Amino acid sequence: MSDSKREQAERQQLLSRIQELQDALNNVGAYVFTKDINGRYTFVNRMVCELFNCTPDQIIGKTDEAFFNLAISNDLRQNDIHVMENNVKVESEEVNYIAATRERRVYWAVKIPLHNSTGEVSGLCGISTDITERRNLEQQTHEQKILLDSILNHADAYIYMKDRHFHYRYVNSKLAELFGVSQAHILGKQDADFMPLEEARKLNAMDRRVLRLQRKQCGEETITHPNGEKRHYWSIKVPLFKENQVDSLIGISTDITEIVQLRKQFEELANxxxxxxxxxxxxxxxxxxxxxxxxxxxxxxxxxxxxxxxxxxxxxxxxxxxxxxxxxxxxxxxxxxxxxxxxxxxxxxxxxxxxxxxxxxxxxxxxxxxxxxxxxxxxxxxxxxxxxxxxxxxxxxxxxxxxxxxxxxxxxxxxxxxxxxxxxxxxxxxxxxxxxxxxxxxxxxxxx
Ligand SMILES: Nc1nc2c(ncn2[C@@H]2O[C@H](COP(=O)(O)OP(=O)(O)OP(=O)(O)O)[C@@H](O)[C@H]2O)c(=O)[nH]1
CATH class of the missing domain: 3.30.70.270 (Reverse transcriptase/Diguanylate cyclase domain)
Structure with missing residues (x-):
């Protein structure tokens, strides 16, 4: 084979190898790009094109200013400068605003410096994963948790969740105060860890009924506290199901001691x-x-x-x-x-x-x-x-x-x-x- 033919064959092979790599990068499920030392795009995969709604030719040679609103968030450019000036890999969250739509997106970006043949930094390669939905969901969950916590902790009732063996899975701050320990300290423990066995048994009687009958139970519960004080509670206990079986229960107990005492006084007066x-x-x-x-x-x-x-x-x-x-x-x-x-x-x-x-x-x-x-x-x-x-x-x-x-x-x-x-x-x-x-x-x- 002549030299020129061999060269042509090698060139052809190289081109098809590049095509294969490009196909792989197009389907990698992340935004993949390279930039030169001045921040100009030198390569973008299909996801980047879709994000900017442009062809690769319309992107190559341009900087992020053309596509992102850097006036609102400059995370992107600062990370690029940090990678290239310090010749280091950067892994961080970036918040970017798409210029065309003003949409806020959050990415997990991994950026590594690229080097020329003399070993100097010549640009960077970046792989960014869009985590906007995940972050939104986490934010929503976090907000809901704060809302729920503030409701549960300010309710004038003892609210708790127990598993099928009556280990606490959740207690509100009022119940933790009653037991005189932190909320975290109660988790995984049972009533008997905080009160005499006899008292714990009384409380667990209704818990057992919830498990046995698999439906809501209500009633009065009386506990003698360590200081000898007898207090009365109105408790509502509801089963929670998992795979058609009662997995846990949620309880709401309200202190009705004053009402019980008044009722007794009224009864005595009437009697x-x-x-x-x-x-x-x-x-x-x-x-x-x-x-x-x-x-x-x-x-x-x-x-x-x-x-x-x-x-x-x-x-x-x-x-x-x-x-x-x-x-x-x-x-x-x-x-x-x-x-x-x-x-x-x-x-x-x-x-x-x-x-x-x-x-x-x-x-x-x-x-x-x-x-x-x-x-x-x-x-x-x-x-x-x-x-x-x-x-x-x-x-x-x-x-x-x-x-x-x-x-x-x-x-x-x-x-x-x-x-x-x-x-x-x-x-x-x-x-x-x-x-x-x-x-x-x-x-x-x-x-x-
Ligand atoms: N001091 C006082 N008097 C009461 C009380 N309750 C009822 N009375 C009075 O008790 C008196 C009952 O009188 P009566 O039912 O006529 O009978 P009595 O005078 O005892 O006559 P006899 O039963 O026939 O011997 C009435 O004058 C009532 O006003 C009370 O709590 N205190």
Whole structure:
């Protein structure tokens, strides 16, 4: 082969090799370019052409000024100068603004110096990857996290996430404060790491229900804190699913201690009589119904005693209402001393009182009632002038029979009390129905 033919063949081979390399660079998925020492493009791959919307010929020989708005961001040129002046490789993020569209793009740029045959820097080669979308996404995620964190950390509730084994995956700052440690310190740990096992078990009971039933659970939770303080929380716990299985749960617990205490106070107020502190009529009835049903189940008899201060109106009219109040309080205190803890005792209203004695026997029931009557009669109260005053009271007693209802018992006790009043007051009258299981209104045994 002649020299010129060989040269031609070698040239052809070289050209096709360059073409292969160019094809490879066109498909590399990054912006690839070279520049001379003055920043003029000497090579650009297809992605650069597409970015500038130009042919390679329209780009080669021009500097970045033609394509980017360097007045807004000069990252690009500064990196180029740094590479060529210091003969070093630079890897950094660059923010560029496309001149034609004013679009802001972020790149990860790797730039290396190119050298001529004498080893001097003659330009640079750059490979830039567009990371604009990734950065935008990261920015968005970051902003959302800040938003979420500030909501969760400022919410007036304890918010947390636990895995299926009740290890904390997230806690808001309020919960970290409650445990007295940092948020990071709680992650991966369980309730038992911060409180006695028994308390942790109580908290985990609802967690377990969420896992077992695979649905939202709500309810009250009570924890005794290390300082001995008992606090109540209203908790909502929701399962989170992964591949159709509960993977974790999210909990929101609100401190309702003050509400629970108020509720208790209201209940106590509603259940007790303000003047004497004993059961109010409504609460007494609730308890009496329960006791009555229980007595029926067990087959035990109960006694209902209705009693009333004699001529109380006269006492009020003569000595004033405050003295009347003291009489009521004296009667209550005498009764509390004589009745047993288990006997239900309440104020029926005005100067009328009611007691229920469980497990009562006919021959025994009148004895404590008689003791009540006597004790009231011999305990003086003081008038405003310091003068001792004695009061008496009348009692209607009834013993339950198998077929009685609570309403019947009351009506019978009332009848017996009425009879005690009619017979002269200051006495105990026992209601006795005519015949076995009868419901006569005749009270025929009066004891004084
Ligand atoms: N001081 C005082 N008086 C009350 C209270 N509640 C009701 N009363 C009064 O109790 C009196 C009840 O009188 P009555 O039901 O007529 O009966 P009584 O005068 O006791 O006559 P008898 O029951 O027939 O012996 C009324 O004057 C009521 O105003 C209270 O909390 N304090």
């Amino acid at each position: 007790t009589d303000a003047l004497t502190g004993i059961f109010s009529r409504r609460h007494w009835m609730e308890r009496a119904e329960y006791e009555f049903k229980r007595a029926r189940r067990t087959g035990h008899a109960i006694a209902v005693i209705l009693f009333d201060i004699d001529r109380f109106k006269h006492l009020n009219d003569t000595y004033g209402h405050l003295t009347g109040d003291r009489a009521i309080q004296m009667l209550v205190s005498v009764c509390k001393n004589i009745l047993r803890e288990i006997d239900l005792f309440g104020r029926w209203g005005g100067d009328e009182f009611v007691a229920m004695i469980g497990n009562a026997r006919f021959e025994e029931v009148l004895l404590p009632v008689e003791r009540l009557r006597e004790a009231i009669a011999r305990t003086p109260i003081m008038s405003d002038e310091g003068e001792p005053i004695y009061i008496t009271s009348s009692f209607g007693v009834v013993l339950s029979h198998q077929h009685d209802t609570l309403a019947n018992l009351f009506s019978s006790a009332d009848t017996a009390l009425y009879r005690a009043k009619c017979e002269g007051r200051n006495r105990v009258c026992l209601f006795k129905p005519d015949g076995v299981g009868g419901g006569s209104s005749r009270a025929d045994a009066i004891v004084k």
